[in-house]
Amino acid sequence: MTVSVNFDKITGRIKPLHGIGNAPLLGTNPKLFPYLKEAGIPYSRLHDTGGRYGGGCFVDINNVFRDFDRDPKDPDSYDFAFTDWLITELVQQGVKPFYRLGTTIENSHRIKAYYIYPPKDKLKWAQICEGIIRHYNEGWASGFYYDIEYWEIWNEPDNEPNIEDNPMWKGTMEEYFELYKVASNYLKDKFPHLKIGGYASCGFYYLSEAVVESANSSTRTGYFIHFFNEFLKFITSEENKSPLDFFSWHSYANPQENIKYAKYARKMLDEYGLYDTETILNEWNPGIQYRSTSKDCANIAAMFCALQKAPVDKAMYYDGQVHTSYGGMFDPVKQDIFKAYYAFYAFNKLYLLSNEIECSSSKEGIYTIAAIDTNTARILISNPTEKEYNLAIQTYTRKKITSVRKHIVDRDKNFEETDENRLTPESIILIEYEFERNEKND
Numbered sequence: 458m459t460v461s462v463n464f465d466k467i468t469g470r471i472k473p474l475h476g477i478g479n480a481p482l483l484g485t486n487p488k489l490f491p492y493l494k495e496a497g498i499p500y501s502r503l504h505d506t507g508g509r510y511g512g513g514c515f516v517d518i519n520n521v522f523r524d525f526d527r528d529p530k531d532p533d534s535y536d537f538a539f540t541d542w543l544i545t546e547l548v549q550q551g552v553k554p555f556y557r558l559g560t561t562i563e564n565s566h567r568i569k570a571y572y573i574y575p576p577k578d579k580l581k582w583a584q585i586c587e588g589i590i591r592h593y594n595e596g597w598a599s600g601f602y603y604d605i606e607y608w609e610i611w612n613e614p615d616n617e618p619n620i621e622d623n624p625m626w627k628g629t630m631e632e633y634f635e636l637y638k639v640a641s642n643y644l645k646d647k648f649p650h651l652k653i654g655g656y657a658s659c660g661f662y663y664l665s666e667a668v669v670e671s672a673n674s675s676t677r678t679g680y681f682i683h684f685f686n687e688f689l690k691f692i693t694s695e696e697n698k699s700p701l702d703f704f705s706w707h708s709y710a711n712p713q714e715n716i717k718y719a720k721y722a723r724k725m726l727d728e729y730g731l732y733d734t735e736t737i738l739n740e741w742n743p744g745i746q747y748r749s750t751s752k753d754c755a756n757i758a759a760m761f762c763a764l765q766k767a768p769v770d771k772a773m774y775y776d777g778q779v780h781t782s783y784g785g786m787f788d789p790v791k792q793d794i795f796k797a798y799y800a801f802y803a804f805n806k807l808y809l810l811s812n813e814i815e816c817s818s819s820k821e822g823i824y825t826i827a828a829i830d831t832n833t834a835r836i837l838i839s840n841p842t843e844k845e846y847n848l849a850i851q852t853y854t855r856k857k858i859t860s861v862r863k864h865i866v867d868r869d870k871n872f873e874e875t876d877e878n879r880l881t882p883e884s885i886i887l888i889e890y891e892f893e894r895n896e897k898n899d
Contacts, residue, residue, distance in 0.1 A: 458820040458846040458880070462827045464834050464854035464890070466815040471808045471828050474764050475801045476500030476555070477777035478740065480547060481787045482507060485539075487546045489779070489787055492794060494550040497805035501547050502739050502773045504557040504612050504657070507539075508780070510571065511561045514539035519560055519572040522585045529584040532598035541601075544593065548603055555739065555773065556593075557657070558586045558640070559611040566624045575628035579636050583643040590648060609705055609739075610640050610655040615684035617677060630684055634691045638699045641692075645700045654703035657739065658685055661718040662710065685722075689729040701731055703770075707740035712763030712824070715741065723768035738764065739773040748785050749795045751868045752883040757785070757800035758839035762824035765813065774801075799866045800839075803887040807835050820846065823880070834890040838880065846880040850888065857893040864889075 476499050481489035493501075503516045511517035520536065527534035544554050560572040576582035590608060592600035614626035614633040626633055637655060644653050663678035692699040706722055708715050715738065722736045743756035757774065764772050776783040785797040807813075807828035816827035816836060823846070824839040840846065852858070865875045867884035880886060 458818065458823060459849045459851050460816065460818050460823075460825050460836065460838055461851040462825075462834075462836055462853070463815040464829055464852060464856060464892075466853075467812045467829070468815050469813045470811060471813050471826075472765060472770065472772075473499035473808065474761050474769070474772040475804045475808065476502065476739070476771060476773035477786070477801075478502045478504060478773055478775040479506050479778045480543065480552075481777055481779050481784075482543075483779060483792060485542060489792065490546050490550050492787075492798065493547070493552050493777075496798065496801040497808060498550075498552050498777075498801065499808075500555045500607075500771065500773055501552045501777065502555040502557065502609075503543075504559075504609075505561050505776070505778075506543070508778075509561065509565075510563070512539070515543060516540050516557070517560045517572065518558065518582070518585060518589075521589060525577070525581070529581060529588050532588075535588060535592070535598060537592055537598065537600070544603065544605075545601070553607075554593075554603070554605050555607040555609065556589075556605055557609045557612055558589070559609075562612070562616075563624050566627075570627055573623075573625055573627050575626070575632045575636060579639040580643065582636070583640040586640060586644060587647055590644070590651070594648075594651075605651075607652050607654070607703065608644065609657060609703075610637050610653070612657040613659050613707070614656055615659050615681050618680035630687060634688060634697070637688075637692070638697050641699045641701070652702035652735070654701050654734070654737075655705060656688065658704070658706040660706050660708040660710075661685075661721050662708070664721055665710075665714050665717060685725065689725060689731070693729045693731070701734050703735040703737050704731075705737045705739045707775075708738060709740075709742055711743065712760050715760070716763055716767045719764070719767040719769045735770040736768060737771045737773070738769050739771070740775040741772060742775050742783055742785065745782050745785070748782070748797075749788065750883070751796050751866055752841060753785050754796040754798075754800045754866050755839045755841040755883050755885050757797050758803065758837060758885045759824040759841050761800065761804045762826040762837065762839060765826050796866055796871060799872045800885060802872065803837050803864075803866075803885060806887060806889070807837055810835060832892050832894055834892070836886075836888045836890075838886045838888070840880045840882065840884050843882050845882055848878045848880045848886070852890075854892075858890050859893050860891040862889045863887070
C-alpha cells in the first residue's frame with residue numbers, strides 16, 4: 458500500500474482534537490499528570506470528575522455550592538478546595554479546563570436520584586455559576602486568573618425520553634430549555650468574552666445503523682434527534698433567543714459514522730443561522746473492550762485522522778481518568794500509560810506543526826494525516842485492521858529532504874524507532890521528515 462503526501466500543499470490547520478475528559482486522578486496524587494503535558498493535551502473536560510457524584514468534592518455545582526439556600530454572592534457559600542487543586546494541577550501542565558456546569562451522571566438513580574433534578578431557582582443557579590466563573594477567572598473568593606474560556610451548561614439532558622429512566626435530567630425537555638435560556642443569557646451578559654454553550658447531546662446514532670451498548674434503542678436515539686431540533690428551534694426563536702457559542706455532542710461510534718454525525722450537526726446549526734457556533738465532540742471512545750491494546754491505540758489515531766477531515770472544531774476523548782473502564786490512557790494497576798496514550802502523543806507531534814498538508818492512503822481502512830512547519834513534516838498512519846501491509850511513501854515537494862525517522866506502536870512495540878517499511882496489524886506509525894535549512898526558511 459502507498460501513502461501519498463504533498464509537502465507543498467497546505468490544506469488547513471491541525472485542530473485540537475486530542476483533548477480528554479478529566480485527568481489521571483490517583484486520589485490527589487498528581488504523579489501521572491506530567492504525561493498530559495508530554496502529549497500536549499489541549500483541553501480537559503471536567504465532567505464525571507472523580508467518579509460517582511463527582512467524588513463528593515469535585516467540579517459539580519452540588520459539590521462546589523453545597524447548600525442551595527445560601528447566598529451566591531457570599532464567598533463562604535462555596536467549597537472550591539478540591540476543584541482548585543485539580544484545575545491548578547491541569548493549568549500547570551498546560552491543559553485548559555473545559556468546565557461543565559451541572560452534575561455527574563447518576564447511574565444508580567433508580568435507587569435514589571440526588572442532584573439531577575432541575576434547579577428550583579434557575580436564576581439563582583446561574584448566579585452560582587457566575588460565582589464559579591469569577592473565582593477561576595477574576596480572582597474572586599481568593600481565586601485565580603486562569604481565563605477558562607469554555608463553560609458548558611449541563612450534560613446529556615436528552616439521555617432518556619422518559620423522566621423516570623433519565624440518569625442526567627429529572628425534568629422535561631422544556632424545563633431544560635428554560636434553564637439554558639436563563640443561564641446562557643445571564644452568563645453571556647456577565648461574561649461576553651467567554652464561550653457559553655451546551656448541551657453535551659447524546660448524539661446522532663439514529664441517523665445510521667450504528668448500535669452501541671449505551672444507545673441501542675431506536676426510540677431513545679430518535680429522541681436525541683428530536684431534542685436537538687427542538688432545542689435549536691427554541692434558542693433561535695425571537696421570544697427565547699439564547700447564545701450558543703458551541704454545541705457539544707457525544708458519540709461512541711466508529712470514525713465513518715462520526716464523520717456522518719459531525720456533518721449533520723454542522724448542517725443543522727447552519728440551517729438555524731448558527732454559522733459561528735463551534736461543534737465540539739466532547740465524549741468519544743472507539744471501544745472500551747480494546748483497553749490496553751495496540752488496537753485501541755490504532756482506533757484512537759484513526760479517529761483523529763477522520764475528525765481532522767470532518768466539520769468538528771474540537772474533540773475530547775472519554776476518558777482520561779484511571780479507575781474507570783472508559784479510561785484507555787492509563788493503567789490503574791501499574792500506574793503507568795497504556796498503548797493508547799501514544800496516539801495522543803503522536804497526534805500532538807502534528808498539532809505542534811500547525812499546518813495540515815495533503816495526504817492520502819491507497820488502501821481503504823488505513824487512516825492518514827500529515828502536517829508541516831518551516832523545516833519539519835510529520836505523517837501519522839493508523840492501521841486498525843488485522844492485516845499487515847508493505848508500506849511505500851510517495852512524496853511530492855520542492856524541498857530537499859535531509860532525514861527521515863519512523864516510530865511505531867504495535868502489539869510488540871511502544872513508540873520505538875524502526876527502519877522497516879511495514880505497517881503491522883493494529884499499529885500506528887509516525888514518520889518525521891527534516892528539510893534542508895536555508896536563510897529563507899529560517
